[in-house]
Structures are given as C-alpha cells and as structure tokens.
Amino acid sequence: MKLVLIGSGNTAHILGQRSMISGHQILQVYSRDPQHAAGLATILKTKSTSNPAEINATADLYLVALKDEALYQISSWLKLDPRLVAHTAGAVPMNTLEQVSSNFGVVYPLQSLRKENQQVPELPLLIDANTTANLDLLRLFAESLTDRVQESDDEYRRKIHLAAIAVNNFTNYLFTLTEDFCKREKIDFRLLLPLIRETVQRLDQHSPAVMQTGPAIRNDQVTINKHLGMLTNYPELRVVYELFTDQITSFTQKRRE
Numbered sequence: 646m647k648l649v650l651i652g653s654g655n656t657a658h659i660l661g662q663r664s665m666i667s668g669h670q671i672l673q674v675y676s677r678d679p680q681h682a683a684g685l686a687t688i689l690k691t692k693s694t695s696n697p698a699e700i701n702a703t704a705d706l707y708l709v710a711l712k713d714e715a716l717y718q719i720s721s722w723l724k725l726d727p728r729l730v731a732h733t734a735g736a737v738p739m740n741t742l743e744q745v746s747s748n749f750g751v752v753y754p755l756q757s758l759r760k761e762n763q764q765v766p767e768l769p770l771l772i773d774a775n776t777t778a779n780l781d782l783l784r785l786f787a788e789s790l791t792d793r794v795q796e797s798d799d800e801y802r803r804k805i806h807l808a809a810i811a812v813n814n815f816t817n818y819l820f821t822l823t824e825d826f827c828k829r830e831k832i833d834f835r836l837l838l839p840l841i842r843e844t845v846q847r848l849d850q851h852s853p854a855v856m857q858t859g860p861a862i863r864n865d866q867v868t869i870n871k872h873l874g875m876l877t878n879y880p881e882l883r884v885v886y887e888l889f890t891d892q893i894t895s896f897t898q899k900r901r902e
Contacts, residue, residue, distance in 0.1 A: 753806075767791075
C-alpha cells in the first residue's frame with residue numbers, strides 16, 4: 646500500500662516505521678516544520694514537504710497523526726478527495742475528516758508511543774471507517790502492522806481513550822511523585838521496579854479489584870497516619886495518598902456489604 650504521513654511526531658514515527666518494515670511504500674512525510682518533516686523522511690527513506698499544496702496526491706492511504714486541536718482545523722487546508730484519509734486520535738470523531746475526503750476513517754494506536762524507544766511495544770490498533778469498503782482496507786493495513794486489531798466506533802474509542810489516560814498518564818504521574826520522594830529522601834526508586842512489574846503482570850490473570858493490598862484495604866489507621874506524617878513536606882503526594890486511601894477504603898467496604 647502507498648502511504649503519505651501527515652505529521653512527524655511520536656505516532657507518525659512509530660506507525661511510519663512499522664509500515665516500512667511491513668512492506669508498505671511511504672511516498673512522503675508532511676509536517677508544518679520542514680526540519681521535522683525532513684528528519685522523519687530520512688528515517689523512512691522518502692521525501693518530505695512542509696507545503697500542503699505539495700502533498701503527494703497518489704497515495705492509497707493518508708495517515709493523519711496530528712494533535713487533536715489540529716485535527717479540528719484540518720479541513721481548512723487539506724483536501725484529498727477521493728483518497729482514503731484516516732486520523733490516529735482516540736478522542737476525535739471520525740467525521741472530522743469528512744470535509745477532507747469522501748473516504749475517511751480512523752487507525753487509533755492504543756499505546757503510549759515514544760519515537761526514542763528502540764523497541765516498539767505491543768500495539769493494539771482500533772479502526773473505523775465511513776464505508777464497509779474503506780473499513781476492509783484499513784483492516785488489511787492494520788493487520789499488516791499488528792495482530793491486535795479491533796473495530797470501534799467514536800463512542801467506544803472515547804471511552805477506551807479515557808481508560809487509557811487513567812491507567813497510563815495517571816499512574817505515570819504517581820510514579821513521578823514517588824520518584825521525587827525517593828530522590829529527596831535518598832532512597833533508590835529502582836528498587837520499586839520489580840514491584841511495579843509484578844503488579845502489572847498480575848493483571849494478565851486476575852482482576853485488579855481482587856489483587857488490592859495495602860493498609861487502606863485493611864483500614865490500618867496506625868500505618869496510614871504514620872505515612873501521612875512522613876509526607877508533610879510532599880503536599881502533592883500527600884493529597885494523592887489521602888485520596889487513594891479514602892477511595893480504596895470506601896471501595897472495599899462496599900464490596901463487603
């Protein structure tokens with residue numbers, strides 16, 4: 646399949662490289678920043694442009710990997726009818742592209758992607774399209790990149806995107822606060838990595854609800870109060886600790902009723 650990438654960020658890097666490895670021909674990379682476009686084009690061994698008027702009009706699929714706010718403005722400068730155009734966002738409606746082309750869809754990677762990573766993680770792709778024929782084409786494309794492909798409409802994608810924020814962005818912020826605590830208290834944050842991995846690996850076999858441990862689930866007020874005292878100089882982490890403790894205690898009590 647012949648592709649053009651619209652965008653040069655993390656998602657464009659990862660999907661572009663996956664596409665190249667899978668045998669697709671990448672005709673061009675577009676980005677408003679000519680240096681960013683050229684940088685990704687060099688990696689993908691293709692051409693680049695920063696001029697919308699110069700976007701190659703002969704591709705089978707145009708992958709639009711832009712920020713959400715940019716997608717809402719894209720129809721003002723991109724016209725590709727009747728080519729198949731698909732954006733990669735989780736929380737943006739598919740029909741945002743209907744003024745770009747009469748053939749449009751979504752290829753949403755349900756993963757935290759970083760172009761700096763040497764190894765690409767497991768990559769579920771959620772797809773949708775405005776016609777059955779377009780959906781079939783996007784399914785063929787997605788299945789060439791990964792064995793985890795699922796059809797999903799706008800509502801499903803919005804919900805899974807919210808869930809992804811909770812399990813990825815929120816937990817990473819907790820890691821950030823904890824790492825800061827460890828640095829300032831001169832303890833080794835890396836000692837926690839095996840515990841973090843074990844916590845996540847358990848989810849392959851068990852519901853997180855039945856794997857909850859810690860002083861909150863036991864309503865161990867002595868330990869909880871000691872911890873809160875230790876967090877006097879860490880107000881952000883203390884707020885999170887109190888909130889999570891209260892919510893875990895409440896959740897546990899409801900399950901036991």
